[in-house]
Amino acid sequence: MSLLTTTQVTKRFGGIVAVNEVDLSVGSGQICGLIGPNGSGKTTLVNVITGIYKPTAGTVSFDGRPIHNRPPHEICALGVGRTFQNIRLLLTQSVFDNVRLGAHVHTRSNLWDVLLQTRKLRREEKEFADRIDDVLEFTGLIQYRDELAKNLPYGRQKVVEIARALMARPKLLLLDEPAAGLNSSEKGNLMTLLRKIRESGVSLLLIEHEMAMVEALSDHVFVLNYGRMISQGTFADIKKDLAVVEAYLGTGGSSHA
Amino acid sequence: MAKLAALLKHIGATQAIFLVLLLIPLLGVPSYQFYILERGLQNVLVVLSLVILLGYTGQLSLGQAGLVAVGAYTYGILCVNFGLSPWLGLIAAPLATGLVGLILGFPSFKLTGPFLVVNTIAFSEIVRILILNNEKLTGGPFGLNRIPTIFDGLKLYYFMLVVAFLAAIGTLRLSRSYIGLAFKAIREDEIAAESMGVHVRNFKLLAFIISAVLAGISGVFFANMSGYLNPDSFTFNESSTYLLMVVLGGMSNVGGGILSSFAVTSLPEALRFMVRSRMVVYSIILLLMVRYTKVLEIENFKRIIRRLWPTPPAADRDKGNV
Numbered sequence: 001m002s003l004l005t006t007t008q009v010t011k012r013f014g015g016i017v018a019v020n021e022v023d024l025s026v027g028s029g030q031i032c033g034l035i036g037p038n039g040s041g042k043t044t045l046v047n048v049i050t051g052i053y054k055p056t057a058g059t060v061s062f063d064g065r066p067i068h069n070r071p072p073h074e075i076c077a078l079g080v081g082r083t084f085q086n087i088r089l090l091l092t093q094s095v096f097d098n099v100r101l102g103a104h105v106h107t108r109s110n111l112w113d114v115l116l117q118t119r120k121l122r123r124e125e126k127e128f129a130d131r132i133d134d135v136l137e138f139t140g141l142i143q144y145r146d147e148l149a150k151n152l153p154y155g156r157q158k159v160v161e162i163a164r165a166l167m168a169r170p171k172l173l174l175l176d177e178p179a180a181g182l183n184s185s186e187k188g189n190l191m192t193l194l195r196k197i198r199e200s201g202v203s204l205l206l207i208e209h210e211m212a213m214v215e216a217l218s219d220h221v222f223v224l225n226y227g228r229m230i231s232q233g234t235f236a237d238i239k240k241d242l243a244v245v246e247a248y249l250g251t252g253g254s255s256h257a
Numbered sequence: 258m259a260k261l262a263a264l265l266k267h268i269g270a271t272q273a274i275f276l277v278l279l280l281i282p283l284l285g286v287p288s289y290q291f292y293i294l295e296r297g298l299q300n301v302l303v304v305l306s307l308v309i310l311l312g313y314t315g316q317l318s319l320g321q322a323g324l325v326a327v328g329a330y331t332y333g334i335l336c337v338n339f340g341l342s343p344w345l346g347l348i349a350a351p352l353a354t355g356l357v358g359l360i361l362g363f364p365s366f367k368l369t370g371p372f373l374v375v376n377t378i379a380f381s382e383i384v385r386i387l388i389l390n391n392e393k394l395t396g397g398p399f400g401l402n403r404i405p406t407i408f409d410g411l412k413l414y415y416f417m418l419v420v421a422f423l424a425a426i427g428t429l430r431l432s433r434s435y436i437g438l439a440f441k442a443i444r445e446d447e448i449a450a451e452s453m454g455v456h457v458r459n460f461k462l463l464a465f466i467i468s469a470v471l472a473g474i475s476g477v478f479f480a481n482m483s484g485y486l487n488p489d490s491f492t493f494n495e496s497s498t499y500l501l502m503v504v505l506g507g508m509s510n511v512g513g514g515i516l517s518s519f520a521v522t523s524l525p526e527a528l529r530f531m532v533r534s535r536m537v538v539y540s541i542i543l544l545l546m547v548r549y550t551k552v553l554e555i556e557n558f559k560r561i562i563r564r565l566w567p568t569p570p571a572a573d574r575d576k577g578n579v
Contacts, residue, residue: 052451052452093445100438101439101442165453
């Protein structure tokens, strides 16, 4: 069963068509790869799915519901989590608080509970604190719990983003180049973590340039070039697809030879 | 003395400041100095309003004087022209100011940085000019006279102290809560905030409303202290002074903001003996304070306390507890 479906999604910025009639679907429990050369529209597509951009045309549905007209905070509440290509953490706040932000959609207390420090608020915060510790344990960040996010090494900051997204209990997690800038041991840890996340029942859409990782993790791979979906299938399939090879390496070169 | 330091570490800076404020009048402060103290206390509420709006949420307003004016004049007009009891005025004025704050918050959806600042300045000027020209209602340039008060003298001071204390505690609680976290997320990165499920518009509006309510209460106190209102008390000059207080206090620092609100309020008065060079010296001191930013930040005082009375090593502490 398909969890996320985009149908003929197009996003235009003035004369530029960043995403052009893209059909994509991510099934429940799947890890799907989304690859393509720089500027092929991968991040734009993720921004359309998460509601940062409204699609110029086409529809996006998640869990059987259309979401392309909803604002980002509602899409997050429905169960779409994401991380960013350029880290967007609250750098001046602790790792704990950054992950706490992920629980925002599940918060039931209100302003009065905060001002009066009601039992309801304290009970809720206790529950969240326990769960944050679980998530930090799960992602291997527990020793950084009270550290400010800006003091963490780059690789760890990327994991904090994943932990923050997990805290919202997403059904689908969109990861925008999680391995970019990581060293090889960090990449290994990341792959283990992503597998663990999938086993916990979360589907993943993985944007990545690191082909070994896409190959090792993806059940299905989508390839974008100039905003169009030029190929899809298993990694073995798309590797053989001439259109994909051309997109990455160019055509034979006879015209310039 | 060491005990006092230990106590300070325990109860928190904000509470300590209020403890001092509670005791100061018992020393028998002369009436003029007492008035300055009251003005400082009244400014604390505006500073808290900016700590929430600017410090936490990152929305820079240079129109807080306009909000203070709305609070003060709502109270004044209701009590003088409509004979409302001061207590009802005290409730009505912050509500009205909160509503104005809500409206002032809407442009913040699209406007950021300097554009939002200009918007708040324009708002404040509009308020001032409306007050100046609606002579029947506001007394215009002649001001609004004989405003009934809730309390007078020392009673008013302690009433203000209680309200300011509650506001400070509320601000601290807000800061530590998920609401404060959402505010800070908006300040740091709106895209990240909304992607993590924060309803950015609603939380911006909430920040503007809370901020306006606090400024409105400050306005009511202003009317109570002087019994007289004049549009000249709510100029751009006041707004920028409020901003200065918050910046010197460390932007999102409650205790520092409170300290700096008293410091900046009393500085020009302390320099009064200089007569002609007073404002020059005042400006130079402010410049120096900004140069060595956040001198009034609480962390600096804590550092001094730690240096003077270092915390004993962990082992000794454990022995003490047994």
